Amino acid sequence: MNHTHLNKTPFLGCEGVSVQFFDRETPALSEMSVSIEEKESVLLLGPSGSGKSTLALVLSGIIPRSVDAWMKGTVYRPDRVGVMFQDPDAQFCMMTVEDEIAFSLENRMVPPAEMRGRIEALMKEVRLDVPLCRRINELSGGLKQRLALACLLALEPDVLFFDEPTAQLDPENTRYVLEDIRRLHGKKTLVLIEHKLDGAMEAVDRVLLFGSQGRIEGEGRPEDVLRDHADAIKRYGIWTPRLWPVTWPELLLPGHELGASLTQQAARFEQRAVETQMEQAVRKADAPLLAVQGGGLTYRSGLRVWSDVDVEVRPGEWVAVVGANGAGKSTFLKAVGGLHELTEGKVLWKKKELKSYKSEALYDAVGFVFQNPEHQFIADTVYEEVAFGGKLAGWPQEQVQAETERLLVDFRLEELRGKNPFTLSQGQKRRLSVAGMLLKNQELLLLDEPTFGQDAATTEELLQRLAERNGQGTTILMATHDMEIVAAYATRVLVFAEGGLLFDGQPQELFARPDLLRHASLNEPLAYEYKRRVREREEGAVHV
Ligand SMILES: Nc1ncnc2c1ncn2[C@@H]1O[C@H](COP(=O)(O)OP(=O)(O)OP(=O)(O)O)[C@@H](O)[C@H]1O
Numbered sequence: 001m002n003h004t005h006l007n008k009t010p011f012l013g014c015e016g017v018s019v020q021f022f023d024r025e026t027p028a029l030s031e032m033s034v035s036i037e038e039k040e041s042v043l044l045l046g047p048s049g050s051g052k053s054t055l056a057l058v059l060s061g062i063i064p065r066s067v068d069a070w071m072k073g074t075v076y077r078p079d080r081v082g083v084m085f086q087d088p089d090a091q092f093c094m095m096t097v098e099d100e101i102a103f104s105l106e107n108r109m110v111p112p113a114e115m116r117g118r119i120e121a122l123m124k125e126v127r128l129d130v131p132l133c134r135r136i137n138e139l140s141g142g143l144k145q146r147l148a149l150a151c152l153l154a155l156e157p158d159v160l161f162f163d164e165p166t167a168q169l170d171p172e173n174t175r176y177v178l179e180d181i182r183r184l185h186g187k188k189t190l191v192l193i194e195h196k197l198d199g200a201m202e203a204v205d206r207v208l209l210f211g212s213q214g215r216i217e218g219e220g221r222p223e224d225v226l227r228d229h230a231d232a233i234k235r236y237g238i239w240t241p242r243l244w245p246v247t248w249p250e251l252l253l254p255g256h257e258l259g260a261s262l263t264q265q266a267a268r269f270e271q272r273a274v275e276t277q278m279e280q281a282v283r284k285a286d287a288p289l290l291a292v293q294g295g296g297l298t299y300r301s302g303l304r305v306w307s308d309v310d311v312e313v314r315p316g317e318w319v320a321v322v323g324a325n326g327a328g329k330s331t332f333l334k335a336v337g338g339l340h341e342l343t344e345g346k347v348l349w350k351k352k353e354l355k356s357y358k359s360e361a362l363y364d365a366v367g368f369v370f371q372n373p374e375h376q377f378i379a380d381t382v383y384e385e386v387a388f389g390g391k392l393a394g395w396p397q398e399q400v401q402a403e404t405e406r407l408l409v410d411f412r413l414e415e416l417r418g419k420n421p422f423t424l425s426q427g428q429k430r431r432l433s434v435a436g437m438l439l440k441n442q443e444l445l446l447l448d449e450p451t452f453g454q455d456a457a458t459t460e461e462l463l464q465r466l467a468e469r470n471g472q473g474t475t476i477l478m479a480t481h482d483m484e485i486v487a488a489y490a491t492r493v494l495v496f497a498e499g500g501l502l503f504d505g506q507p508q509e510l511f512a513r514p515d516l517l518r519h520a521s522l523n524e525p526l527a528y529e530y531k532r533r534v535r536e537r538e539e540g541a542v543h544v
């Protein structure tokens, strides 16, 4: 597989390619040979740091053209390639939606007279329903990602690379983007890296399974790879689709194995809900750690993100902050963390106005994990990045060292200790940004999508670490798009929508309201959806 000699020149592929980044002791790709046919669609599946993005960068030509790395081997590619990354901001260079798409079209020498019509057609194709003159920095993450896709399609590429395009998207926008990718299936050559596999598998003809040491461990039709390599997939802790290739009608048949495990999971959620209810009732007597009173925030651009927000958070709660892209989750976390000042109302920390505290006092009490890990990095090495908080707080050296080492192991970063944070893989960066915030025992952790872009094993480990902290009394406020995490971990959930706080209550109350979920572009956890559909089916049967 890795060494196959190619009989004919592939449409897209590589032969005997090895890549080693300059500061690394081991190669990111080892003697890799891959052959992809025209209009074929291939999924790169593998654990964090296994080389998926590196292969996409090699096949698209970004390595070695724009990234410093040693590389050998041969690469085959057609003339026009387009790449869509996790972070849409990385690819824009103009101010407005119209200019950005026009910029791509100019690359294709589209005559000015046709420009407007082409721009509108592309926006329609990706369902980007905003005025042409809308400034890009005023678009939500989901709309930005759709704009990025419109710009890519404008280039009429022969191959499209998608590197975790839905990582920052809410469930509804994720569905849209995956739908767009499914529509391209069979029309374009596609290379996809994606963790959310439900909804993506229908667009995949073949899976390349990455193991350790930058090698491909298996390949074939998706159902064959998932079956034949089930053990390795489990060992590496890779996400697999939860439903595919199972369909709902099939799943609802009595005696289905997955159905049974979903029933058990729903029972666990419900048991947890009962316990949470009791805990929350006891907490009501405690003084709030944090309170927002009549809170509102309007950015200088004039955008009023939300208003009339009243929230009290008590010590030990695990509050999930959810809502569609652009609903104001990050803005809320920044406001309660003292990074943005409210334009209406006030934030109280332990009954005193937040703004009356010195920033050092807040820094000691509150840890903030930013949505973009790179916005947080301040040190030159992974080790220093984790150790920073302890050193700043004047801890004895042995303590800094011991705690840092423990976190490096917990977050699977020990081999990268001497590396520059900016050179890590997406998943590694995210883990580092969380580890750095867990060194100190803050009273409050504000986490902006701490699990995005993680493989299954790391997501689980990360949540376990947070659960331990929560068990020791740390209060958690966490923005997330992952309703499975909300159901399994949160004691409470805040839903932001329509310029305000639409819902404040326990997760099971939210998930019992499909209308509200739809309204806020959220989805039901699979176990709850299964239970609801079984019930509806039984009721349907009774009515018949
Ligand atoms: N620019 C770089 N400089 C140095 N090392 C790098 C660079 N980019 C990636 N690496 C390293 O190469 C290895 C493979 O990274 P890659 O981004 O390809 O992994 P991945 O499978 O896409 O991971 P993830 O799922 O976490 O995004 C990692 O160990 C990473 O730290």
Ligand SMILES: Nc1ncnc2c1ncn2[C@@H]1O[C@H](COP(=O)(O)OP(=O)(O)OP(=O)(O)O)[C@@H](O)[C@H]1O
Binding pocket: 137, 138, 139, 140, 141, 142, 168, 170, 299, 300, 301, 303, 305, 323, 324, 325, 326, 327, 328, 329, 330, 331, 332, 371
């Ligand atoms: N510094 C800023 N100046 C102006 N507008 C901003 C700023 N930061 C965010 N916005 C806008 O405010 C709105 C809310 O953004 P915010 O990032 O809080 O939403 P979110 O719910 O976290 O979204 P996502 O799920 O996409 O991360 C968006 O329309 C965004 O474009």
